[in-house]
Amino acid sequence: MKKEEITVDKIHKLYEYYAQRNEKALNEIFHENIKWSQLPGFPGGMISIGLKQIFKNVFDGNANRWKEFSFEIDSISIGPEFVLVEGRYEVSAKNSGGQATALTSHVYRFNEQGKIISFQQYTDSKLLWDCYSLSLS
Template sequence: MATNREIIEAHYAASARGDLDGMLADFADDMSWTEMAGFPYAGTYVGLDEIREQVFGRLGADWDGFDATPEQVIDGGDGNVVTLGRYTGTYRATGKSMTVRFAHFWQVRDGRIVRFEQVTDSHLVRQAMQ
């Protein structure tokens, strides 16, 4: 069985390949995904369909080359994993690019990802959108 850290690393590896099904493969059916207040897609999305459409679908439609690149993945124990990294991408409507630091907080239970929460500088993201 994969470690919690390996499960989260597999999510980012699938993202780098553009493999949405692989990104969702270890998500629990009732997974909770929270984009922070101030972020363009702010809110909490529950379940695979809602996450697929409201998060990844919107990012894919609005951004060229949107990527979340992990730089450090830290297993905090008790199913908690933190990833520090950078978002990059170009907003299609403006042609402006961004590079923004993020912290992702994950919770894994019994080999399934049950919760995600994002923290980032939403101001820099919104600057690319204006």
């Protein structure tokens, strides 16, 4: 995937690969040292480097915290240096079943070969913590 070939359809495919936890497909579009930044205030928020850390810290972490965790895309904006994806997390806390919808933005940056080199998350983490903390009480 070259930089100029980044399309809305390819971004939708990326989210399909996330949902499927398709490591092989993600490995083809992620740079080997991708920097994945979840907000420090997000439940489990941290920086992960590389696909193995992303699977452990993000995918497995979310599976441990949430009964349901999905991202619904509202819009995709493709710029010369980045892709901005706006949408909503739909979550259900694992222990209590508390539910929340949090507005979210994801910013992706690509190298010249079209590989994703970074991910930055922006979301209403307080809303998610409120939902999550219901499961701790």
